[in-house]
Structures are given as structure tokens and as C-alpha cells.
Amino acid sequence: MCTVCGCGSGELRYNGQPARPAASPKASSSVGFKPAAGAAPASARTHTPAPPAVETHRPTASAGALHYGHGPAHAHAPGLSQAQMVKIEQDILGKNDRLAAANRDWLARRGVFALNLVSSPGSGKTTLLVETIRRLAGRLPVAVIEGDQQTEFDAERIRATGAPALQINTGKGCHLDAHMVGEAFARLAIPPRSLLLIENVGNLVCPAAFDLGEAHKVVILSVTEGEDKPLKYPDMFAAADLMLLSKTDLLPHLSFDVQRAIDFARRVNPGLRVLQLSSTSGEGFDAWLDWIADGAAAASASAAEAVETQS
Amino acid sequence: MHEMSLAEGVRSIVEDTARNHGASRVEAVVLEIGDLAAVEVESLRFCLDVVLKDSVADGATVSIERVPGTGWCLRCAETVAIAQRYDACPRCGGYQVQPTGGTEMRVKEMALASGEPTPEKES
Numbered sequence A: 001m002c003t004v005c006g007c008g009s010g011e012l013r014y015n016g017q018p019a020r021p022a023a024s025p026k027a028s029s030s031v032g033f034k035p036a037a038g039a040a041p042a043s044a045r046t047h048t049p050a051p052p053a054v055e056t057h058r059p060t061a062s063a064g065a066l067h068y069g070h071g072p073a074h075a076h077a078p079g080l081s082q083a084q085m086v087k088i089e090q091d092i093l094g095k096n097d098r099l100a101a102a103n104r105d106w107l108a109r110r111g112v113f114a115l116n117l118v119s120s121p122g123s124g125k126t127t128l129l130v131e132t133i134r135r136l137a138g139r140l141p142v143a144v145i146e147g148d149q150q151t152e153f154d155a156e157r158i159r160a161t162g163a164p165a166l167q168i169n170t171g172k173g174c175h176l177d178a179h180m181v182g183e184a185f186a187r188l189a190i191p192p193r194s195l196l197l198i199e200n201v202g203n204l205v206c207p208a209a210f211d212l213g214e215a216h217k218v219v220i221l222s223v224t225e226g227e228d229k230p231l232k233y234p235d236m237f238a239a240a241d242l243m244l245l246s247k248t249d250l251l252p253h254l255s256f257d258v259q260r261a262i263d264f265a266r267r268v269n270p271g272l273r274v275l276q277l278s279s280t281s282g283e284g285f286d287a288w289l290d291w292i293a294d295g296a297a298a299a300s301a302s303a304a305e306a307v308e309t310q311s
Numbered sequence B: 001m002h003e004m005s006l007a008e009g010v011r012s013i014v015e016d017t018a019r020n021h022g023a024s025r026v027e028a029v030v031l032e033i034g035d036l037a038a039v040e041v042e043s044l045r046f047c048l049d050v051v052l053k054d055s056v057a058d059g060a061t062v063s064i065e066r067v068p069g070t071g072w073c074l075r076c077a078e079t080v081a082i083a084q085r086y087d088a089c090p091r092c093g094g095y096q097v098q099p100t101g102g103t104e105m106r107v108k109e110m111a112l113a114s115g116e117p118t119p120e121k122e123s
Helices: A094-110 A124-137 A151-157 A179-185 A236-240 A250-255 A257-267 A285-310 B003-020 B041-053
Strands: A061-062 A065-067 A084-091 A113-119 A142-148 A165-169 A195-200 A216-222 A242-248 A273-276 B025-034 B061-067 B069-073 B080-081 B097-102 B105-113
Touching: A061 A195, A065 B041, A084 A094, A084 B003, A094 A179, A094 A242, A094 B003, A113 A124, A113 A285, A124 A195, A124 A285, A142 A151, A142 B105, A151 A165, A151 B080, A165 A179, A165 A257, A165 A273, A195 A273, A216 A236, A236 A257, A242 A257, A250 B025, B003 B025, B003 B041, B080 B097
Parallel strands: A113 A195, A113 A216, A142 A165, A142 A195, A216 A242, A242 A273, B025 B061
Antiparallel strands: A061 A065, A084 B105, B025 B105, B069 B080, B069 B097
């Protein structure tokens, strides 16, 4: 399902296999990925414009800009008192958060250090992963979950390094969610005490809100993009714990102001850690690999502790 | 962003609650959306219109209460009002502000039409 406008059907794929409800698990590792219980069939969601609601908020317009983020607070609906009011106070993303907590628990028990890598398309995420896996060879086992709308190209690039990789095709979806990642755990050989790299769909907006159960979100900003991206897409930079400023080998050819980009990112997230690196020249990679090694060691140690307390 | 996913989350909460209370119809749904929650209210309303069709909350009034954004300014050591995540502290002008309120996305309450007293039975 399209998670932005709701049109179309899922077309979710695992390793290129259509995610239809599988009658029996086959060697092809196809998986049934049904919409959540109670979801209406996709065909019921057509693009009929809704009749204008009385209290619809209009975007605010000023010269040269149309802003959907402003608007007056709503008025309470009339007639509420005539029916039974029920207090609920439930988080709308509560279901995803519960699944993410289960994923986190699954990872913790195995001592797996999981990172959720997010960025715009074209920031060089896959190249960064390939280089990271290559440099970690012999130090730390790595498994990869690749999220893209279509194609298995990225998983193939990862598999060429020898690391196990599972491709999730979200079809028309704009982000991975905790359910998809939980399903992937069952279909991917994730070694215990390893590093799990989850490459999210290239999108600086939607993946910010969806916890997958990872230890950290890592946002990648390449120096061929604008320095002002952290302000243009603040939610992603706010959700991340680490920012990788990538493709730094290209800096001599660009007018990218590194300090400005970092300042903008820290405006949104004062606690954000920043590392600069280049997958092509390898500069800055040691700090990135050390950061991973520290996290992986901590994950592995706490899993070992948990086992000891149990026995 | 992803307002359709959020709308589906709302429907799932609304349907579960109606079922648990044996309600035949939901008349109103009150949501609480923080100003810093990155939710486009206009778009969420559109998605809810579509998603709640033919559900137990078809035609329900949807009210959305905004929760103003607040943050903790490290320099001033106090809570200040902010409208965006990257806003400067209105007191000192610094950017060392961690959002503390206004990030919520919640179904706050619902008005249920008193259905037949048939708990557990509602599809």
C-alpha cells in the first residue's frame, strides 16, 4: 500500500518474490505479507477527493510559499457529550513500536548490534555498506537487510561481498516498518554477536518516524547534497544518533561548507555525533569502524550478561 | 509524511476500542497531535476520510487537538516554547534546545454510540 496517499496495492517483495500469502513455506523464501488485521482491501481506497470538511484547515499562503504546517487550532466537535466518551490515550504508532520492541529484544538476546541507515536516494549508502563490510572482514560478521521500492540490485551488491543480505521491496511504500524487519529476521541468517545493517528506503522523511528495533539510526548526508538539508528535513536528523558526512573526497571540487552543515544538523539535534568519511578514498573510515566496534562489543557483552543471569 | 500509515493506525485503535466496548457506531474521534510530530494535519484528515469509510467510525467527527511544541534550553536551563524542531530558544537565541513536548501522536478519546448490550459481538 502506498503509505503517502493510500492508492494501489502493496507489491511488497522479499528477495524478489512477491509477498503473497504462501500456502506452505517454499525454498524460494517468499513470504505472505498481509495487511494488518482489519485493513480494508486496497481496492476500497480510491482517489475520490473527499468533500470539503467544514472545519478543514487551509494551508497558509504567503508570497512565494504555501505552508501546510501552520493553521489555527481546531474547535471541539459539537455533540460529543451525547454519546459515551471513552478515554483511550493510545499512541497511533503504538503497534509499530510494540513490534520494534520485540525486534529489539530479539537482537539483544543474540548480541546483535543493529543500525538503521537512512538518507536521501543517491547519498552512497550501498557503497558505504560494501566498503564497511569489506573492511570489517575477519573482525565482525555482518548481515544486511536492504529496503528499496523495487529491484534486488542492492542486495546483489552486498552478497557479492560474501555477507548474507535480504532484499525487502516495499512496492509503493516509502519506508521500512518494524513488521517487515521482524519478518526479515526469520529469513536471513543473522549470526549471533554480529553487526546488522538495515539500509532503509532512500527517503529523508518517512523512515524517521518508524522504529525498527535498531540500536541507532545513522543518517548519511553526502557533500554533493546541500548543507541546509538538516533544516529542510529536520525530523530525520532529530531521530538519528550519528550523522555520517560522506563523499568527503569530493570536497575540493565543491563549495560545500562542512561546518555549516554540521551546525545546521546540531540545531535540530544538539546531541548529534558527526563523522566525516569517504568510501572511495577510505579517509575517516577508522573512526566509523571504531564506533561500530564499540557498539558491537557492548551489544555482545550485555547479551552474555543476560545469559549468565539466567543460568 | 506517511499520513496514510497513521490513519490506518487510528482506524485499528478505533475498531479495537469499539469492539471492546460493544459499540455499534463511533460518533467522534479525538486525536492529539503535537506540533513537532511531523504530521500534516490536512493530509491526515484526508487519509482518515478515506480509511474510516465503511468502518465502524464511518462518518464520525474527527477532531484534532494540537499540542504546542516545547523544548528544554540547555543554556537557559528552562522549558521554552518552540514551533519547529530547529527553532532557536526564544530567550537566549541559542540552538541548544531539546524538544520535550509536542511530539505526541495519540488517539485521545472517542464517543461511542451506545450500541446493543452485546459485548464481544461486533464486526
